[in-house]
Amino acid sequence: MGKRLSVLIAGCGDLGSRLGLQLSRDGWTVYGLRRNAAQLAVPILPVNGDLSEPTCPRCWPNGSLDYLVYAASATEHDEAGYRQAYVEGLRNVLGWLQQRDQRPRRLLFVSSTGVYAQRDGEWIDEDSATEPGGFTGRVMLEAEQLALDSALPVTRVRLGGLYDPKRPWLQNQVRAGLRVERDPPQYSNRIHRDDAAGLLAFLLQSDASGAALEDCYLGVDDDPAPLHEVVDWLRERLGVTHWAEQSMTRRAGSKRCSNARARALGWKPRYPSYRDGYASLDRNRH
Secondary structure (H helix, E strand, O other): OOOOOEEEEEOOOHHHHHHHHHHHHOOOEEEEEEOOHHHOOOOOEEEEOOOOOOOOOOOOOOOOOOEEEEOOOOOOOOHHHHHHHHHHHHHHHHHHHHHOOOOOOEEEEEEEHHHOOOOOOEEEOOOOOOOOOOHHHHHHHHHHHHHHOOOOOEEEEEEOEEEOOOOOHHHHHHHOOOOOOOOOOOEOOEEEHHHHHHHHHHHHHHHHOOOOOOOEEEEOOOOOOEHHHHHHHHHHHHOOOOOOOOOOOOOOOOEEEOOHHHHHHOOOOOOOOHHHHOOOOOOOOO
């Protein structure tokens, strides 16, 4: 057996914790950087730090780091908050690596399918045009470029909408009578939170095993379904019969993201469709 591989997850929130626990089970040494790092589950090693602060955290790990995963999320949802979380936070982490003379084998940067602005139901892959109309996508592309301009090998992982039936945001909207446009259909892309963590773990393990990673992967399930279809299915599952008087969604992009590149590497989602991911729901679940 070789030495234990190590990874630092910068921005170790819900997704990072799921990733960290999976890698820990597989024998990795996992460091989790976040505010209030003491809340992290054992055996993730806590690194108490603030990505918005330029000073390197005092408990930053010594020695070599094999991998870095940047999985921050914005706490303020305006443009300044996004830039602080994704661009300035990443800039700080890259600086800390330089200060400690650490050079990970690869940086995984967790990005978003929000960098695509297609609106007409087109199929999207990693090479499709990225021309976001809003600041969230533009800032994410800026952060991606900062990662690519670093001296490290980089893989961007553009995730679709994260969901977990235990986090009932969409279910609560459906129970309130959520009404969405049907014509033209608004295609939506999602991935179960466990599958998102599983994809990140798979990419790290593939790289560690010598596989040649691309510089970008889309992290979505197999079923970019029209949003009204998802809502109809959840209404039936939850026993909802009433509708809200007005449509409760503003029309955003409509695109169908393909996970073919990740699948070609050998990954497959545990929950290939929203039906699988929400299968545990019934009328009595809240």
